[in-house]
Amino acid sequence: MARQYLLGMYEKAVPAELTWIERLEVARECGFDYVEISIDESDARLSRLDWTPGERRQLVRSMENTGTLIRSMCLSAHRKYPFGATDPETVKRSLEIMKKALDLACDLGVRTIQLAGYDVYYEEGSEDTRKRFEENLAKAVEMAARVGVLLGFETMETPFMDTVEKAMAYVEKIDSPYLGVYPDMGNLTNASFLYGTSVADDIATGRGHILAAHCKETVAGKYREIPFGTGTTDYEGALDELVAQGVRRYVAEFWYVGSEAWREEAAAASRYVREKIDAAFARAGL
Numbered sequence: 001m002a003r004q005y006l007l008g009m010y011e012k013a014v015p016a017e018l019t020w021i022e023r024l025e026v027a028r029e030c031g032f033d034y035v036e037i038s039i040d041e042s043d044a045r046l047s048r049l050d051w052t053p054g055e056r057r058q059l060v061r062s063m064e065n066t067g068t069l070i071r072s073m074c075l076s077a078h079r080k081y082p083f084g085a086t087d088p089e090t091v092k093r094s095l096e097i098m099k100k101a102l103d104l105a106c107d108l109g110v111r112t113i114q115l116a117g118y119d120v121y122y123e124e125g126s127e128d129t130r131k132r133f134e135e136n137l138a139k140a141v142e143m144a145a146r147v148g149v150l151l152g153f154e155t156m157e158t159p160f161m162d163t164v165e166k167a168m169a170y171v172e173k174i175d176s177p178y179l180g181v182y183p184d185m186g187n188l189t190n191a192s193f194l195y196g197t198s199v200a201d202d203i204a205t206g207r208g209h210i211l212a213a214h215c216k217e218t219v220a221g222k223y224r225e226i227p228f229g230t231g232t233t234d235y236e237g238a239l240d241e242l243v244a245q246g247v248r249r250y251v252a253e254f255w256y257v258g259s260e261a262w263r264e265e266a267a268a269a270s271r272y273v274r275e276k277i278d279a280a281f282a283r284a285g286l
Helices: 019-031 043-050 051-068 088-108 125-145 164-174 186-195 199-204 235-245 261-281
Strands: 006-009 032-038 071-073 112-116 150-154 179-181 213-215 249-252
Touching: 006 071, 006 261, 019 051, 019 088, 032 043, 032 088, 032 261, 043 088, 043 125, 051 071, 051 088, 071 088, 071 249, 088 112, 088 125, 125 150, 125 164, 125 179, 150 164, 164 179, 164 199, 186 199, 186 213, 186 235, 199 235, 213 261, 235 261, 249 261
Parallel strands: 006 032, 006 249, 032 071, 071 112, 112 150, 150 179, 213 249
Antiparallel strands: none
């Protein structure tokens, strides 16, 4: 019987030097249903936005040959090139990245792009950066609506957008079916420690607008490279609410950090996260 949800593997969970064929095969062999491609601020991953038509077709053929698809994109390049930047050239670059990311998504069959919830990152935020962020976000959503790709805010590690409730403020302002929330339950757990709130209650504020979710391990004050099973992420609170809302797409977010046993660790991550999701479905009687 097919599962009621799909679990994706974050691309950075395996060595960067793998070919796409190898990466897709590893994802399937380790128990994942699909892969989430990363377009971060590095030159290597930004260069993917300029892949030729032939390079794009080659990756599509790799998906067909392996049976493992790329169905979401983590677009974190806006950390370096944010919508709210003070420098007009940086803003211009942010919108160019958005346009190219949407074109790539269409060519690869990606349905959902996760947006980084930053007005700015490498400079101080202000009323002006927030205003520019909102203005350029509206332009980005217009682009996405035209090509039919969903955009979802990641809840981040900075106060600007570290909760679903804060993300929803912009979702409601833009008021488009093409903008939602794609929360990170690890980051939400850290925010719950900071604000003394409930992860489940925060996720409840996004009802009807949550596209997918990242399952990530964290401990207080730390946001990445924490092995699954060693942190404090409130999986039960997050997943009970997400499952009840009808969220059916999840990605295990973890990183390759040089371990020789990376393949075994990826398989263990798949088992660990599936146990958490399966338990939430069982508690819901689904």
